[in-house]
Amino acid sequence: MPNSGVVAQISDFCARVGADPLLVQAAGGNVSWKDGETLWVKASGAWLADASEKEIFIPVDLPHLHEAIKNGDFDVAPTLQNNSPLKPSIETLLHALMPQKIVVHLHAIEILAYLIRHDCETELRRLLTNCPPWVLIDYHKPGKELAQAVFQAISADPQLKLIFLRNHGVVVGGEHIDEVNDMLTTIIRNLTTIPRNTFSSVQNKAPGALDHYIPIQDIELHELVRDPELFNRLDKYWALYPDHVVFLGSQAYTYKTLDDFLFKNRQEQHSPELIFIQNRGVYVKPTFNRAKQAQLRCYYDVIKRQETGSSLYILSSLQIAELLNWDAEQYRQRIQ
DSSP states (O other): OOOOHHHHHHHHHHHHHHHHTTTOOOOOEEEEEEEEEEEEEBBTTTOOGGTTTSEEEEEEEHHHHHHHTTTTTTTTOOOOOSSSSSOBBBBBHHHHHOOSEEEEEOOOOOHHHHHTTTTHHHHHHHHHSSOOOOOEEEOTTTTTTHHHHHHHHHHHHHOEEEEEEEETTEEESSHHHHHHHHHHHHHHHHOOOOOOOOOTTTTOOOOBTTEEEOSSSGGGGGGHHHOOOOOOOHHHHHSHHHHHHHHOOSSSOOESHHHHHHHHHOOOOOSSEEEEETTEEEEEOOOOOOHHHHHHHHHHHHEEEEEEEBOOOOOOHHHHHHTOOOHHHHHHHHTT
């Protein structure tokens, strides 16, 4: 059995960061720790926010993964040490190859806001002068491809504790949870961006409903269609990072007017679950769950931290297709 004190510390940390939408969105992100020959890792689809109330971590055979890494087998399937019906995180191998005892991978808003920018490496070097050595890795599909890239980075510098993943997030490794927390706090403090502030609670009242659609509950999200800069970015800069694509699809369905939506909707065989009507509102179908709303809020929080007219990296059509046709991600979305 794992050390109860360590488990309590990690569970408290996970519950705290999991409840902060600027750090974790829905089932996004994952945490692990090593205990002898066991890697305890968050289950796929589990929410870090539930760490204090539910069993969200499952034990995986660590020597089995280390042997696979040694042999260059990055497609290895983790072996569970119990009969849990849950599946290990998609990123389990990434956690195994990091040498530190505790590994935290988050999609923190303040960090993501930089990792989608063309000049992110220059900005990170300018702003993170008081952080441990770090590396920026180009976007790779989560799982095998990402684990290979991280392995290469660690092989080049075994002392790495901090890895930034372009269009994805950050990985932090430490020997105890306080060390990890201190690094995260320092990074986020140095990378904090003042967001666009055009939101008005008076102007941004929820719009009326449409047939088969309801206005999104988070009132601030309607600013995506009421701020011209944000609305224009929906078409041009939608597919910014994996979880966004997995839960919200490959494109934003935007309409200049209500009539434009009604006309196009009559022509489509399947109407979208999420729509954006300029100067009117953001609408969803009743099937739009809280995991998807959390991802839309994440997008809003990231995009409103960009300078007007700035150019951003987006995922390619091939990268999007790889995510949407991936069994592991389809499983994670189903259990939400």
